[in-house]
Amino acid sequence: MSITRDISNDCSLCHVKFNGFETLNEDELNAFKESHCKVVYQKGETITKEGTRCNNIICIKKGYAKLFIKGLEKKNIIIKVLKEGDFIVSPGLFTDDLNHFSVSAITEVDTCLISIEAFTSAFRNNNRFAEQILQLNHHITQDLYNQLINFSHKKMTGRIASTIIYLSEKIYNSKNFHTTLSRQDIADLSSVSKESLIRVLKDFKESNIIAINGNHIEINSSKTLHDICRVG
Amino acid sequence: MSITRDISNDCSLCHVKFNGFETLNEDELNAFKESHCKVVYQKGETITKEGTRCNNIICIKKGYAKLFIKGLEKKNIIIKVLKEGDFIVSPGLFTDDLNHFSVSAITEVDTCLISIEAFTSAFRNNNRFAEQILQLNHHITQDLYNQLINFSHKKMTGRIASTIIYLSEKIYNSKNFHTTLSRQDIADLSSVSKESLIRVLKDFKESNIIAINGNHIEINSSKTLHDICRVG
DNA sequence: TCAAAAGATTGATATAAATCAATAGAAATT
């Protein structure tokens, strides 16, 4: 795979709306702009590697990436899919300064990397911003609680239904979407084996709940999918 | 069960060290003291109920409690055991103002309930405190990542070994401890059925990894337990 | 002190889901 990077300083940070950044004042935004790097990653490239030091806040300006943690026996868990407008703060901030997850591009991705110093300075001096960051963290905690329920109480069908709904409603905003996630990726989002994922997708297809053709998925019966998701 | 409550205002907040509260200044501590209630809960009592509004920060001054979320089909997941010095902030803070978990006493528990207003005021005005709260949240996120790996990649033995180590090293600080958690509770911590838990504990006992007698557990081979936990 | 309720234990059975193995198809490389 050919890897190209486009690093420059004429960033268009402000052209993308990041949820939480609206509380920043002129000076803080300028500090962000001065500290930042604009970096483009190609599909498949690693943006952040678990275990390395966390020096940056990663803002996704364009494209899609997966955020995942390394589990046992070379298996991964994909925590979430990142897209335009998302920014990620490592849980290493104020703890061990390490990245606790990896992020890799699943399409070409335009990012803005903001230095951790500019970020922490804004966190310390702007209490409205601090509040938004804590809010963000609380949403993350709520999502992880849901994942725990998914993983421990639902069976495959429920977990996979949940993943399809997530992709449709939270990521692609359409009942009819094309994904660049591989079957293994969708399995890693659902905590099932690749083979089981394929079988369940086939089942859903044969029951006319979804139509699936390669990486194109269409949800035919949203209600059924939600039911399967709810009862597990 | 007889339920008695002892509510008064002569709190000894400062007699217990809460990790994070050392960054509070005189005024903030006074605001905490003025807003708070000292409440004693009996074993089995609900301290916080998932779904209700979160009005307080709960500080555990004495005793043990379990923090759990409601899953499917009346099943619960115990996220953690709380003990002296712990305080808990609901992920509802700055989001939906709801409690996203329940907390119930597993021994008699002395608590300090601090009003959410005093807490948020300190968060907003004291950036060192805000930093510690975010730090705490980041630790919580890291713990949840580990739980996800436990629940999705480890088998029963690994998950149960992990729970025993957790109780020994993080909660009771001894290789030889008495717990007030029921078998169902230990199962809910490990995401296994009660029957499976009992069978695995029996296995561990017969392999001389632990000695178990009622609610008294002694770890004989810490190394073996860690190995089982690590490989899953 | 006894009865009843709740919690713990054991065994038998059912089932969900992973693993293994083989093949097919798509994409990348020569």
Place this chain on the structure above:
DNA sequence: AATTTCTATTGATTTATATCAATCTTTTGA
């Protein structure tokens, strides 16, 4: 265009684990 490599699919088998049912033990309440 041919070959290799990676990804996707299908079927057969094994395994882990839940569920069900029965019994035993402990705790609680009358």
